[in-house]
Amino acid sequence: MKKPHTQTFTDWKAPLIVVFSLLFLPIQNLRSAEELKPKDSHSVAAPVIAKLLRQYHYNHQKIDDAVSSETLDLYIESLDRSRLYFLASDISEFEKFRYTLDDIVFSGDLEPVFQIFNTWKTRAEQRIELATDRLDKEFDFTLDEDFTLDRSEAEWATTTSELDELWRKKLKNEALGLKLADQEWSKIKEKLKKRYATRLKNIKQYNSEDVFQLFINSLSETFDPHTSYFSPVSSENFNIDMSLSLQGIGAQLTTEDEYTKVVRIITGGPADKSKLILANDKIVGVAQGKHGQMIDVIGWRLDDVVQKIRGKKGSTVRLEIIPAESPAGNPPKEIILVRDKVVIEERAAKSDTVEFDHEGRSYILGVITIPSFYIDLEAQRKGDRNYKSTTRDVRRLIKELHGAGVDGIVIDLRNNGGGSLQESIELTGLFIKEGPVVQQKDLRGSKRIEYDPDPEIVYNGSLSVIVNRYSASASEIFAAAIQDYGRGLVLGSQTFGKGTVQNLLSLNRFMRFEDEKIGQLKITVAKFYRITGGSTQHRGVIPDINFPSIYNEFNYLGEDKQDHALPWDEISPAMFQSDDRVSMYLSALSLNSKKRLAKSTEFQYLVENIDRYKKEKEKNTISLNETTRKTYREERETAKLKRVNERRAAKGIKPLKKGEKITKEDRAPDTLLDESQLILADLIALSDPDHATKIAKTGEKLRQLKGARSETVNRNKN
Numbered sequence: 001m002k003k004p005h006t007q008t009f010t011d012w013k014a015p016l017i018v019v020f021s022l023l024f025l026p027i028q029n030l031r032s033a034e035e036l037k038p039k040d041s042h043s044v045a046a047p048v049i050a051k052l053l054r055q056y057h058y059n060h061q062k063i064d065d066a067v068s069s070e071t072l073d074l075y076i077e078s079l080d081r082s083r084l085y086f087l088a089s090d091i092s093e094f095e096k097f098r099y100t101l102d103d104i105v106f107s108g109d110l111e112p113v114f115q116i117f118n119t120w121k122t123r124a125e126q127r128i129e130l131a132t133d134r135l136d137k138e139f140d141f142t143l144d145e146d147f148t149l150d151r152s153e154a155e156w157a158t159t160t161s162e163l164d165e166l167w168r169k170k171l172k173n174e175a176l177g178l179k180l181a182d183q184e185w186s187k188i189k190e191k192l193k194k195r196y197a198t199r200l201k202n203i204k205q206y207n208s209e210d211v212f213q214l215f216i217n218s219l220s221e222t223f224d225p226h227t228s229y230f231s232p233v234s235s236e237n238f239n240i241d242m243s244l245s246l247q248g249i250g251a252q253l254t255t256e257d258e259y260t261k262v263v264r265i266i267t268g269g270p271a272d273k274s275k276l277i278l279a280n281d282k283i284v285g286v287a288q289g290k291h292g293q294m295i296d297v298i299g300w301r302l303d304d305v306v307q308k309i310r311g312k313k314g315s316t317v318r319l320e321i322i323p324a325e326s327p328a329g330n331p332p333k334e335i336i337l338v339r340d341k342v343v344i345e346e347r348a349a350k351s352d353t354v355e356f357d358h359e360g361r362s363y364i365l366g367v368i369t370i371p372s373f374y375i376d377l378e379a380q381r382k383g384d385r386n387y388k389s390t391t392r393d394v395r396r397l398i399k400e401l402h403g404a405g406v407d408g409i410v411i412d413l414r415n416n417g418g419g420s421l422q423e424s425i426e427l428t429g430l431f432i433k434e435g436p437v438v439q440q441k442d443l444r445g446s447k448r449i450e451y452d453p454d455p456e457i458v459y460n461g462s463l464s465v466i467v468n469r470y471s472a473s474a475s476e477i478f479a480a481a482i483q484d485y486g487r488g489l490v491l492g493s494q495t496f497g498k499g500t501v502q503n504l505l506s507l508n509r510f511m512r513f514e515d516e517k518i519g520q521l522k523i524t525v526a527k528f529y530r531i532t533g534g535s536t537q538h539r540g541v542i543p544d545i546n547f548p549s550i551y552n553e554f555n556y557l558g559e560d561k562q563d564h565a566l567p568w569d570e571i572s573p574a575m576f577q578s579d580d581r582v583s584m585y586l587s588a589l590s591l592n593s594k595k596r597l598a599k600s601t602e603f604q605y606l607v608e609n610i611d612r613y614k615k616e617k618e619k620n621t622i623s624l625n626e627t628t629r630k631t632y633r634e635e636r637e638t639a640k641l642k643r644v645n646e647r648r649a650a651k652g653i654k655p656l657k658k659g660e661k662i663t664k665e666d667r668a669p670d671t672l673l674d675e676s677q678l679i680l681a682d683l684i685a686l687s688d689p690d691h692a693t694k695i696a697k698t699g700e701k702l703r704q705l706k707g708a709r710s711e712t713v714n715r716n717k718n
Contacts, residue, residue: 034204035114035118035121036114036117036118036121036206036207036208036211037111037114037208038110038111038113038114038208038211038212039208039209039212040513041511041513041518042108042110042208042212043108043109043110044108044511044513045212045507045511045518045519046104046105046106046108046110046212046216047105047106047107047108048507048510048511049105049216049219049220049229049507049521050063050105050106050219052505052507052510052521052523053219053220053223053227053521053523056443056503056505056523056525057223057224057227057443057523057524057525058224058442058443058500058524058525058526058527058566059223059224059443059566060443061222061223063102063105063106063219064102065099065102067102067219067222068097068098068099068100068101068102068103069098069099070222070564071101071102071215071218071219071222072094072097072098072101072218074218074221074222075113075116075214075215075218076091076094076116077152078214078217078218079116079117079120079214080120081152081257082150082151082152082257083151083152083154083155083156083157084151084163084166084167084170085120085123085124085127085163086119086120086123086156087156087157087158087159087160087163088155088156088157088158089158090119090123090156091156094116097112097116100112101113101219105219110212110215113211113212113215114208114211117206117211117214117215121203121206124199124203125200125203125204127167128196128199128200128203129200130167131167131171131196132193132196132197134167134168134171135171135175135189135192135193135196136189138185138189139171139172139175139176141172141176141179141624141625141626142625142626142627143624143625144623144625144628145169145623145624145625146169146621146622146623146624147169147170147172147173147621147622147623147624148169148620148621149620149621149622150620151166169624171192172624173622173624174192174195175188175192176624176626176629177331178191178192178331179626180331180626180629180630180633181331181332191296194296195296195298195299196299198296198299198300199258199299202299202300202301202304205301209231209232210231212231213229213230213231213519216229217229220521220523221564222564223523223524223564224500224524224562224564224565224566225559225562225564225565226498226500226502226522226524227502227521227522227523227524228521228522229519229520229521229522230519230520230521230522231519232517232518232519248270248309248310248311248313248315248317248339248340249269249270249271249277249309249317249337249339250265250266250267250268250269250270250271250272250340251263251264251265251266251269251271251277252264252266253283253302253305253306254302255301255302256282258298258299259282259283259284259298259322260282260283260284260297260300260302260305261280261281261282261283262277262278262279262280262281262282262283263279264279264415264417264470265277265278265279265415266347267347267371267372267415268347268348268371269340270337270338270339270340271337274335274337275664275667276335276337277319277321277335277337278323278324279324279415279470280324280554280557281321281322281323281324282321282322282324283297283305283309283319283320283321284296284297284298284320284321284322284332285297285319285320285332285334286305286308286309286317286318286319286320287317287318287319287320288308288311288315288316288317288318289315289316289317289318290316290318290336292318294318294320294334295308310339311339312339313339313340313341314338314339314340315338315339316336316337316338316339317336317337317339318334318335318336318337319334319335319337320332320333320334321333321334321335324554325550325609325613330633330636347371347372347374348371348374348388348393349368349369349370349371349390349393349394349397350368350369350397351366351367351368351369351397351400351401352366352367352369353365353366353367353401353404353406354367354677356677356681358678358681358682359681359682359685361681361685363407363408363677363681363684364404364405364406364407365406365407365408365409365410365677365680365681366397366398366401366404366406366408366409366410367409367410367412367673367677368394368397368398368401368409368410368411368412369412370390370394370411370412370413370416370427371415371416372390372416372417372418372419373390373416373418373419373420373421373423373424373427373474373475373478374388374389374390374419374420374423375387375388375389375390375420375422375423376388376389389420389423389426390419390420390423390424390426390427391423391426391427391429391430394427394430395430395458398430398458398459399458402459402461406461407461407462407681407684407688408461408462408463408464408680408681408683408684409459409461409462409463409464410463410464410465410466410673410676410677410680411463411464411465411466411488412466412673413465413466413467413471413475413478413479414466414467414468414470414471414492415468415470415471416470416471416472416474416475417470417471417472417473417475417496418472418473418474418475418476418498419473419474420474421438421450421474421477423474424437424438424474424475424477424478425437425438425450425451425452425453425477426452426453426454427478428452428477428478428481428482429452429453429454429456430457430458430459431457431458431459431460431463431482431487431488432452432457432481432485432487432579433452433455433457434451434452434455435451435452435485435531435574435576435577436449436450436451436452436531436574436575436576437450437451437452437477437481437531438450438477438480438481438528438529438530438531439528439529439530439531439533439571439574440501440526440527440528440529441526441527441529441571442525442526443525443526447571449531449574462488462581462680462683462684462687462688463482463487463488463489463680464488464489464490464491464676464679464680464683465478465479465482465483465488465489465490465491466491466492466672466673466676467479467490467491467492467493467495467541467543468492468493468495468549468551469493469494469495469496469549469551469552469554469557469558470496470551470557471492471495471496471541472495472496472497472498472540473496473498473499475495476495476496476497476498476499476528476536476540476541477528477536479495479541480530480531480536480541481530481531483541483544484530484531484532484576484578485531485576485578485579485580486578486579486580486581486582486583487579487581488581488582489544489545489582489589489679489680489683490541490543490544491543491544491545491547491672491676491679492543492546492547492549492672492676493543493546493547493548493549493551493552494539494540494541494542494543494546494552494558495536495540495541496540496557496558496559497536497537497538497539497540497558497559497560497565498536498537498540498559499527499528499529499535499536499537499538499540499559500524500526500527500528500537500566501524501525501526501527501528502522502523502524502525503522503523503525504520504521504522504523505520505521505522505523506520507519507520507521524566527566527569529570529571531573531574531576532573533570533571533572533573533574534568534570535568535569535570537559537565537566537567537568537569538559538560538565538566538567538568539560539568540558540559540560544582544586544589545586545589545590545593545679547672547675548606548607548610549610550606550609550610550613553610553613553614553617555617581687582683585682585683585686585687588682588686589679589682589683589686592679592682593675593678593679593682596675596678597675600671600675601646601650602668602669602671603671603675605643605668606671637658638658640662641656641658641662643668644656644662644666647666647668648666
């Protein structure tokens with residue numbers, strides 16, 4: 001077999017294969033008029049893909065009866081995650097395939113795979129027709145009953161009557177959401193009928209390639225979450241840095257049940273600049289311009305939603321979104337974005353300075369925010385001496401901050417999902433003299449150590465690094481190296497835990513079909529390891545001082561939350577010289593931080609938000625009583641306004657009245673960044689007794705910097 005042409009991915013945000021999970025009610029003994037069948041190319045491609053997975057995947061997993069069983073469960077889940085469609089009898093019927101899908105893949109006889117899908121397709125088409133008919137009668141919103149939000153682990157319904165009741169509540173919940181947004185029943189009925197008509201249209205548009213992709217991705221997911229198959233259409237739209245991103249607003253999307261969900265916000269894009277839409281928010285409506293009609297996109301195919309949001313630079317798009325932290329049942333909110341291109345300059349590292357008093361001393365700190373690990377390879381290849389890269393930009397920023405006499409530097413890697421491996425290595429080299437930065441082990445067991453390429457230390461002062469659950473891949477490599485060398489503090493919450501490397505294989509190199517493309521396979525081929533020997537895979541990086549985070553409560557966020565993620569393991573450590581400046585102070589630093597946060601009002605707000613989210617997640621139900629829902633929403637709005645007015649009172653600003661618009665100035669401060677700065681100040685005080693004398697000498701330099709930098713932030717902290 002030929003050695004495949006490959007491309008390497010180290011970014012956890014590398015393209016996601018979209019799994020459509022349109023959930024509809026089952027109707028027995030009905031057959032769709034247009035059943036889908038496998039193409040000849042699928043029968044050839046399936047065994048080739050199976051062999052490539054077995055040969056090139058990092059763990060060389062066998063495709064046997066155990067894998068067959070897992071694949072069946074994943075395939076059924078991709079079709080009916082909320083168990084609102086298949087009956088228990090359908091699942092029993094599919095049991096005959098539980099231990100034969102491995103044989104099916106190698107033989108290329110995919111008829112059983114399509115049989116399962118066609119059953120779903122038939123049930124879905126018929127259920128939508130019944131659901132549409134049910135909307136002719138208005139619901140009674142005075143009844144005290146609940147709707148279950150997540151049914152992914154519920155029992156399968158045993159009768160169609162049981163499913164009828166589940167769907168009645170599903171439709172009623174959707175209708176109540178619209179009613180609470182002050183819509184009349186006639187408008188509600190019209191909107192929901194259009195929504196389900198669109199779903200029916202989408203189902204009828206499924207083709208054989210869609211089914212093949214769904215099934216192969218169910219198989220590949222048993223290897224690990226980052227191994228996946230791209231159909232020919234998906235391959236054509238493929239982009240390493242931001243596949244499936246919305247050209248125009250800068251956001252990467254996927255589908256979850258019938259919703260379009262934001263996977264990540266691309267730094268420097270319109271969405272990022274607006275701060276109005278965040279990762280895990282759901283997009284439920286799209287409108288063009290300032291006055292265009294809002295189109296409901298619940299249940300739409302992802303590519304259709306993308307087409308609605310794409311547009312010319314400078315044009316306006318309005319979105320209806322359901323924020324990730326919004327209580328279940330809350331009506332969506334509308335936001336306005338102006339489309340633009342995301343350019344590398346907008347994603348570049350940026351710096352700021354803060355000046356404050358703490359424990360009787362004055363401090364000047366630099367804060368460097370690094371949104372991603374980037375490099376302009378094209379400019380570099382052309383010989384441009386001023387090409388952009390993370391390391392080059394941070395080197396320049398450090399020299400500026402050093403010239404201002406800063407006492408320490410905070411590196412903010414929150415929400416940095418990775419990027420260039422080489423940049424993370426070279427960036428580490430700015431803070432250490434020499435030595436290894438990261439280790440790799442490939443599928444053959446061969447190990448390689450990546451070293452700091454430059455013996456120069458650009459910054460040798462006090463240092464801290466802030467991370468969160470969205471810090472991944474290259475970010476984890478940098479944070480882990482700083483921690484392992486003891487070069488600085490790592491603060492925040494556990495990182496994502498993506499410690500694997502993917503290659504892209506073009507299937508057309510392994511098989512040929514006249515005038516037909518086959519697609520591509522993204523496959524995990526290596527793992528990263530810290531210089532101490534432990535992998536960043538699965539565990540990520542555990543900070544020296546942990547901060548609570550609502551992200552840690554999301555069931556799907558983080559490698560350790562994935563059922564088929566590769567496990568944590570370790571190899572022999574690399575030889576390196578520790579520069580421990582942290583461990584002897586950790587106990588005192590942690591204690592001081594806990595005391596401060598216990599007195600912080602904003603921190604208590606954060607803890608309350610996390611507790612509320614946990615309780616709502618555990619409850620997993622929502623009332624279908626209009627009065628109860630209204631009361632709950634009003635209580636939340638009252639609590640939100642109370643917090644805003646407490647902040648305004650602390651600033652001496654007039655409080656807002658009910659109904660008045662909350663402004664950007666009323667947003668919560670970045671409490672964790674503030675606390676990170678105070679922890680670094682504590683470290684400076686403990687490790688540098690002569691700090692107060694140095695401050696007097698650098699005051700003039702700071703004033704000069706402030707005169708040249710309009711973005712300087714001054715804060716007084718006590």
